Amino acid sequence: MKKSRIFPFGLFIFLISSFSCQAQSTNSVEKDAYSYKTPSRDGTGKFYMGREISQVMGFQGKAWLERPNREEEEGISIALKNLPINEESVVADIGAGSGYYSFRIAPLVPEGKVYAVEIQDEAIAYLNDKIESLKITNVETVKGTEKSPNLPESSVDLVIMVDVYHELAYPAEILQNIYKALKPNGKILLLEYRGEDPTINIKPLHKMTESQVKRELKANGFKFVSNGKFLPIQHFLIFEKPD
Template sequence: MRSLLAVLLLFSGALACAAPPYETRAEHDPDGIGKFYLGREIAHVMGPGGVPWLERPEREVEERPQLTIDALEIKPGQTIADLGAGSGYYSFRIAPLVGERGSVFAIDVEPRMLRIISERAKRDGIKNVTTVLGTPSDPNLEPNSVDLLFMVDVYHELEFPFEVMTKVREALKPGGRVALIEYRAEDPAVMIKPVHKMTERQIVRELTAAGFRHQKTVRTLPLQHLVLFQK
């Protein structure tokens, strides 16, 4: 009886995490790819041409990235994954916080972005930042290997959000966390294209569908949500 109950519980859990269907629409926002997930259109990915935007000096004032880093509560020795690392803007700021015993995985689907990170790490003698080439559906992380995975203005561009977050859940250690940082769609004063913003409600809806539990939302950032989840 216990074995049967265990099977039924596993089966019901699998159903709860079954991938909601994607939808394709002919009429859509030109800044989106025409593919929708739980009612939200997925945005086009920013390529290497966006590096000047990522590294713009005004970002320090506009977004106050140190507030994001402080809210992540990173500790020495942890393994942190920066998914959609781009030029490494956050990866290199976090590297000193995890120290020599810790690691930062800078993950991107664009090899040219990873070359930028590798070259900087070599030039600056930073040994705890490792680049990882992901795919649109898999960040390529080992199971149970990561304490915290975060994405800064990246999740809304994932072509396969359910598949990626399923892999992320597997990669987290027990009690591991995920942080999504996204421009606030509820705020018309946030002057970002609509498909590149998300509401807190939509973030929670999508991560819950992938098997995460909403832990808290940090509301100290000037333009973005910072929403934390646990495995």
């Protein structure tokens, strides 16, 4: 006669309890990703890993992005020369704004593509008009959201954010979605004004330290590659999606 196999009731209760605790822990992590305090000047009052997220510069700041002395101040040509790309690379310029970088990267990837990602309708309309007027065939606008750049999975070789990351309302979610969009060994490049240098005349919340950037990207699965020291006032921070 076969003996029936009785599942121990105590073990059943233990497993249910354990699963419940794990679910609560996961929800707790999600809730604890951000904290909130009284906003400081130019801040949102929302904090990620100890850093207050700055207010966003709206598209009304387009003239500042296109200022004539930007090359001299930021060394744009040096930054472009050091991009980790080839002629076939697919690049996503997140927070593209007026397309200052997007339209300068496009000739460097003649067999590839540039996704100019924006969440502001004004910026998307401006970029589309410029694409049409310049007859550029390898720049495509993408309407993103606060939590996602809305890029196809495993499609991008390089994501670049130029003085944008510190303004992201949901940096963890954006980084997780960038991770999905990058190909294996794909890279993410952050250009951020150096927060370690008080002589750089930029509002404090619109600058970042190398250590803080490393901390946040490591927490979202990225491996640090290098920080180019060749720009006058910005970090040139490259991270990689591990294969």
